[in-house]
Amino acid sequence: MSQPAAAVSQAAPNAAWKRLLDSRFAPPVFITLILLVGNLSFGILESYQKTLLAIVTSIAGELILGRIFLRKWLHPASAYITGISVGILLRSPAYWTFALCAALSITSKYALRFRGRHIWNPSNLGICAMLFLASDSVAGLSIQWGNNLASLIVIWVLGSLILWRARRIHITAVYVASFIALSFLRAWITGDPWQSEISPITGPMYQLFMFFMITDPKTTVRSRTGQCVVAVGIAVVEFFMRLDSSVYAPLYALFWVGPAALVVEMWMDSRRSRATAPAITPSPQPARP
Amino acid sequence: MKRISVARIVLYVVFAGMLATPFFMRRLSSQRGRPTTGKVDCQAAIARYGFCFTEVSQRAGIHFVHEAPVLDPKLNGIMPEVASMGASVSIVDFDRDGWPDIYVTNSRIGSMNHLYRNNHDGTFTDVAEQMGVADVNQPGTGVSMGAVWGDYDNDGYEDLFLIKWGRPELFHNDHGHGFTRVTDEAGLPPWINANTAVWFDYDGDGLLDLFVGGYYPENVDLWHLKNTRMMPESFEYAKNGGRKYLFHNLGNGHFEEVSAKVGISSRRWALACAAADLQGTGYPDLFVANDYGVSELYLNDHGHFHEAGQETGVGFAPKSGMNAAFGDIFNQGKFSVYVSNISEEGVLIQGNNLWVPQESKGLHYANLARDLGVELGGWSFGAQFGDLNNDGTLDLFLENGYISLSRTRSYWYDFSKVAGGNSSIISDAAHWPAFDGRSLSGYQQKKVWINDGAGKFEDVAQAVGVTDTYDGRAVALADLWNTGVLDAVVANQGGPLLIYKNTVASGNDWIEFDLEGTKSNRSAIGTQVTLFWNGQQQVQSVSGGSGFASQNDRRLHFGLGKNPQIEKAVIRWPSGTVQTLDHLTPNQLVHVKEPS
Numbered sequence: 001m002s003q004p005a006a007a008v009s010q011a012a013p014n015a016a017w018k019r020l021l022d023s024r025f026a027p028p029v030f031i032t033l034i035l036l037v038g039n040l041s042f043g044i045l046e047s048y049q050k051t052l053l054a055i056v057t058s059i060a061g062e063l064i065l066g067r068i069f070l071r072k073w074l075h076p077a078s079a080y081i082t083g084i085s086v087g088i089l090l091r092s093p094a095y096w097t098f099a100l101c102a103a104l105s106i107t108s109k110y111a112l113r114f115r116g117r118h119i120w121n122p123s124n125l126g127i128c129a130m131l132f133l134a135s136d137s138v139a140g141l142s143i144q145w146g147n148n149l150a151s152l153i154v155i156w157v158l159g160s161l162i163l164w165r166a167r168r169i170h171i172t173a174v175y176v177a178s179f180i181a182l183s184f185l186r187a188w189i190t191g192d193p194w195q196s197e198i199s200p201i202t203g204p205m206y207q208l209f210m211f212f213m214i215t216d217p218k219t220t221v222r223s224r225t226g227q228c229v230v231a232v233g234i235a236v237v238e239f240f241m242r243l244d245s246s247v248y249a250p251l252y253a254l255f256w257v258g259p260a261a262l263v264v265e266m267w268m269d270s271r272r273s274r275a276t277a278p279a280i281t282p283s284p285q286p287a288r289p
Numbered sequence: 290m291k292r293i294s295v296a297r298i299v300l301y302v303v304f305a306g307m308l309a310t311p312f313f314m315r316r317l318s319s320q321r322g323r324p325t326t327g328k329v330d331c332q333a334a335i336a337r338y339g340f341c342f343t344e345v346s347q348r349a350g351i352h353f354v355h356e357a358p359v360l361d362p363k364l365n366g367i368m369p370e371v372a373s374m375g376a377s378v379s380i381v382d383f384d385r386d387g388w389p390d391i392y393v394t395n396s397r398i399g400s401m402n403h404l405y406r407n408n409h410d411g412t413f414t415d416v417a418e419q420m421g422v423a424d425v426n427q428p429g430t431g432v433s434m435g436a437v438w439g440d441y442d443n444d445g446y447e448d449l450f451l452i453k454w455g456r457p458e459l460f461h462n463d464h465g466h467g468f469t470r471v472t473d474e475a476g477l478p479p480w481i482n483a484n485t486a487v488w489f490d491y492d493g494d495g496l497l498d499l500f501v502g503g504y505y506p507e508n509v510d511l512w513h514l515k516n517t518r519m520m521p522e523s524f525e526y527a528k529n530g531g532r533k534y535l536f537h538n539l540g541n542g543h544f545e546e547v548s549a550k551v552g553i554s555s556r557r558w559a560l561a562c563a564a565a566d567l568q569g570t571g572y573p574d575l576f577v578a579n580d581y582g583v584s585e586l587y588l589n590d591h592g593h594f595h596e597a598g599q600e601t602g603v604g605f606a607p608k609s610g611m612n613a614a615f616g617d618i619f620n621q622g623k624f625s626v627y628v629s630n631i632s633e634e635g636v637l638i639q640g641n642n643l644w645v646p647q648e649s650k651g652l653h654y655a656n657l658a659r660d661l662g663v664e665l666g667g668w669s670f671g672a673q674f675g676d677l678n679n680d681g682t683l684d685l686f687l688e689n690g691y692i693s694l695s696r697t698r699s700y701w702y703d704f705s706k707v708a709g710g711n712s713s714i715i716s717d718a719a720h721w722p723a724f725d726g727r728s729l730s731g732y733q734q735k736k737v738w739i740n741d742g743a744g745k746f747e748d749v750a751q752a753v754g755v756t757d758t759y760d761g762r763a764v765a766l767a768d769l770w771n772t773g774v775l776d777a778v779v780a781n782q783g784g785p786l787l788i789y790k791n792t793v794a795s796g797n798d799w800i801e802f803d804l805e806g807t808k809s810n811r812s813a814i815g816t817q818v819t820l821f822w823n824g825q826q827q828v829q830s831v832s833g834g835s836g837f838a839s840q841n842d843r844r845l846h847f848g849l850g851k852n853p854q855i856e857k858a859v860i861r862w863p864s865g866t867v868q869t870l871d872h873l874t875p876n877q878l879v880h881v882k883e884p885s
Contacts, residue, residue: 068296093640093659096314104307111304134311135635136318149711195720196703199710245702247636 028080030162031212034155035088038204051087053095054102058083061106069110079106081212085123089208090130092138101126101138115266119259121219128255131248140248141205152202159211168215174228175214176201178235186242197242200250209250219258221265230261329754335794338739339678342754342777342789350412351405353786356397358432358454361514366723369692371511372396373760374484375454376780377435377838380767381447383420384465389767389842391778392422392449393786394433398512400426402433402451411770421468422449422460431455431480431511435763435838439488439497441538443811450499452838454482454511457501475536475544481507482531488833489564489573490810490863491551492592496538497810497833502559502577503531517718521558524708524715525607527581530558552594557582561671563613563835565624566817568652571865573815576603578610578628584642588652602647602654603628608639612837616674616683618645618661618740620825626654627685629669629837633730636701640664641672641687662746663687663738668730671837675766675775676848679797681825682740686777688761688837692724693731700727732758759784767842773799773876775846780838798849798875804831807883808864812843815863816883820847821856849875 035051062079066072086101105126109118112125130138163169183197190197200206214220214234220227234250234257241249331341346352355376364371375396380389388407395402401423405413417423426432435452442448446462459475460468482505488497505511506529509519521527533553536544548554557579564573572589579585583604587594598604603626612629619625623646630639641664644654658664666672668691674683692700703722707715714720735755738746750756759781769776769788777789800820804813814833819826829845849855853875860868862883873879 065300069300091638093638093664096310100307100310104304107300107304107307111300129308130311131635133308134314136315137311137638139633139636139638149713152711190722192703192722193720195714195717196707196710196722199714199720200706202711202714203709205709242706245699247702247705 025077026162027212028077028084030158031081031084031088031208033158034208035084037154038088038151050092050095050098051084054086054090054098055080055083057099057102058086058106061103065106065110082106082123082126085208085212086126089123089127089141089205090138091141094137097130097134097138100134101130104129114259114263117262117266119219119262121213121216121254121258124213124251124254124258128248128251131251140251141208151204152207155207155211159207163211163215166215166217168217168227170224171215171220171227171231172210175210175231175235178232179238182235182239186239189243206250209254213251213254214258219262221261226261226265230257233257233261329752329756331754331792334749334753335792338749338753339680339794339797340753340774341792342737343792344754344757344787345411345790346786346788348411349788350408350414351391351786351788353393353403353415355393355781355783355786356395356400357783358396358511359398360511363514363517364511364718367718367721369694369724370721370729371718373692373782374762374838375432375434376760376762376782376784377433377452378763378765378778378780378786379436379438379834379840380765380778380842381438381449381840382843383438383447383449383462385446386465388771389769389844391765391769391786392417392436392438393780394436394451394838395426396432396434398426398428398432400432402426402436407769419467421470422451425451425453425458431482434484435486437486437488437499437834437840438812439499439814439833440810440812441488441497441499442542443496443806445805445811447812447843450486450488452483452486452501454484454505455480457481457483471542474542476546477536477544478507478534478546480510481534482509482511484560484838485562485577486834487562487564487575488812488814489575490815491535491564491573491575491589491594492537493572493863493865494538494540495806495809495864496540497812497814498538499534499536499544500553500562500564500575501534501536502562503533503556504558504560504580506531506556518716520716520718520721521581522712522716524581525609527558528556529716530556530579530581532556533559533577551592552596553587555579555585555596557585560611561613561628561835561837563615563626563832564815565615565830565832566815566861567624567646571861571863573863576613576615576626578613580609580611581607582610583607584610584613584628597652601652602656603642603644608642611670612672614673614835615830615832616685617828618643618674618683619744620682620742620827622819622826622828624828624830625657627658627663627672627674629666629672629687629689631668631730632665633668633701636705638665641666641669661744662748663736666736667733670761671763671839673764673766673777673836673839673841675841675846676799677737677775677777677791677793678739679774679793679799679848679850680742681823681827681848681850681853682742683827684740685736685738685746686755686764686766687736687738688764688779689730689735690733690758690760691730692728693758693760694724694726694728696728696732698725698727700724700729703727704729731760733761734758735761755789757781757787759787763837763839765836765839765841766846768801768844768846771878773801796851798851798853800847800849800855800873800875801878802845802847802858802860803878803880804843804845804860805880805882806862806864807885808866809862809883813862813883814843817861818845819859819861821858822849822853844878 066074187194238253404417643658
């Protein structure tokens with residue numbers, strides 16, 4: 001995950017709660033709350049130290065790499081979210097895995113770039129890399145968040161509120177609708193109970209995936225229609241991966257579909273700009289790490 | 290610009306290095322704890338590790354193969370999972386001839402349990418039917434899940450409590466000539482779906498009491514289900530399991546259920562328990578390892594308990610507890626606790642817990658399983674501490690492997706998608722995809738971790754002859770042939786009973802204690818022996834059940850290493866009597882009667 005949607009809005013509302021929701025601190029505060037509530041209620045973390053290690057590694061990496069490559073000290077909010085996401089989503093008895101995953105995530109923003117833009121969601125890349133390369137040492141968050149409705153509702157309400165304010169709730173809504181529709185199709189194909197196909201979306205990993213990863217503004221396409229198409233695309237790729245019994249299908253689906261969509265968008269942008277080159281001044285790209 | 294380019298090159302190199310790091314870590318870790326494979330060379334194993342196991346069940350005349358339960362047809366789709374327990378083993382000298390005998394449970398309706406009497410010549414004879422403890426899985430009464438032995442009436446002979454999914458049974462030992470069913474007179478409840486129990490004298494009155502930990506709720510008849518909503522409500526936070534029972538021995542053949550009265554109240558899914566005096570108060574504390582949740586530690590305040598799992602550190606992170614065993618692994622006179630859990634590469638890595646007492650105010654534990662190298666054991670079940678090579682430090686024998694069916698198709702994907710879901714989905718067996726012959730953490734290699742005495746354990750299972758890959762459940766340790774070494778008896782789910790006969794390098798000495806209480810319970814359960822030799826000490830306790838569905842021999846076995854100088858043995862009886870034995874010589878079984 002990276003700095004999510006709420007940072008998009010730059011308005012300065014008067015009400016304190018609106019300021020909170022609109023500020024770049026809202027997502028870090030929200031995800032920290034999830035972590036604290038989850039840990040105090042369910043003991044989701046085996047230790048605070050591992051999560052802290054991921055956060056510190058992530059922020060340190062961002063500060064150092066930002067200073068070297070952008071020649072400025074970057075705001076740590078985005079790196080904080082990456083670190084805390086690694087701390088929540090990664091499960092491992094070893095410390096080194098948390099440090100490595102956070103470092104990989106942050107470094108990928110600077111090392112893996114296409115036309116000057118990083119195209120992978122940092123924590124998605126880091127976690128996928130760890131699940132693939134270090135499967136003997138790590139697993140993903142799956143069962144550690146209880147199975148009750150209350151925690152689910154809290155996350156859905158707060159997450160929806162933030163995404164609605166950031167005008168990105170449609171991404172999550174389209175993904176959820178696609179997942180549910182494809183679950184029934186999968187149940188029909190496999191003969192398994194439909195409840196078992198729906199089950200994953202009621203689990204903790206999906207809450208973070210739906211509200212933070214696939215809505216990350218820096219690694220999603222710009223147009224509203226395009227965002228919806230990508231959300232469907234992720235669900236479809238996940239559908240096929242699930243038919244192949246991939247435990248971490250959503251993470252892997254985003255790993256492939258997200259960057260592909262951005263590349264397509266950039267290619268289409270360049271075609272459009274070539275076609276209209278003499279007449280239109282290119283719009284400035286925001287300085288991204 | 291040039292500076293940036295150089296920096297970029299460095300960045301790419303660093304990034305590639307990070308991607309390669311897991312590969313190097315794997316190589317490092319496999320070099321450090323590489324299990325030796327290939328043909329077992331016993332002489333080499335003895336030379337290198339000091340011992341070697343030989344599987345001798347057939348030679349010993351034991352041909353037992355466990356039969357798994359077959360439950361209500363509504364559970365057919367996931368029968369391998371819900372019927373995955375029942376293989377157990379307990380060691381008892383039921384006829385007091387000085388040789389350990391073996392009791393094993395069976396779990397299909399109509400199947401027979403077996404009591405193997407030791408013939409003193411390397412063989413055993415099944416006398417269960419003759420003794421009246423074979424035909425205990427009759428229709429309508431449920432099936433056996435385990436057994437624990439204790440002399441509840443202090444007549445000198447160990448009595449049998451049969452743990453069942455169904456009607457629990459208490460059998461009185463008629464002086465080694467047979468057993469009489471006394472369940473009704475004892476006042477036991479008509480039905481408990483339990484997997485664990487332990488004999489211990491919780492109030493120090495000289496009579497053995499009995500704790501029984503429920504797994505499925507007691508109102509569930511697994512052969513006649515009203516509905517399929519009998520699964521745990523959560524994979525790690527379930528509190529909809531069976532109730533707990535503490536049966537207080539009234540001394541007249543009757544027991545009174547006092548769990549609520551003494552502070553034990555839980556509906557977690559208990560799978561293992563063990564009792565020992567962890568606080569040094571003279572009263573035994575009770576450790577309960579729960580599936581689908583945190584462990585519970587009931588500290589005994591002179592006959593009243595308070596649950597101190599969180600306070601002591603053992604009850605914070607929920608896992609899938611399946612074992613509880615005590616061992617003084619650092620020879621410091623303090624018990625550590627080993628709890629087994631689930632680890633499956635790339636899917637779920639809970640890691641087993643080794644709770645080591647910390648030098649701090651009060652009783653507090655830290656999980657040092659990873660540091661000591663006993664964390665990853667697959668889908669782990671029963672484990673026991675014992676000095677397998679008589680070098681003076683406690684080693685660890687771990688059983689594992691959940692469901693071994695197809696060698697190529699796994700159920701893990703389906704398991705993971707349901708296990709993390711909402712409680713309304715996970716708690717209903719009808720929502721679980723069918724197994725269709727797939728395995729779930731099957732065909733796993735066992736772990737025999739030897740303790741180097743300096744804070745590291747090394748897995749030598751393959752090298753020392755523990756090469757089976759059955760679905761291991763229970764392991765019990767005993768000196769089966771009175772040779773001064775610990776042998777291992779392993780009960781496998783749906784598999785054969787294995788007898789691993791131990792051969793230890795000559796030169797490593799030992800001493801064993803056979804204790805008999807007088808003021809304390811006659812089984813001496815709860816008695817602690819602290820042995821002092823060569824400037825070190827080790828404490829062991831007589832157990833009324835430990836590990837998973839198992840009970841070690843009541844006799845305590847201490848390895849001593851080479852040329853030991855035994856200073857003394859301090860025996861702390863449950864009555865409070867402290868007895869010191871001097872002038873002990875190694876390589877003998879010492880019979881000790883509590884001073885009256």
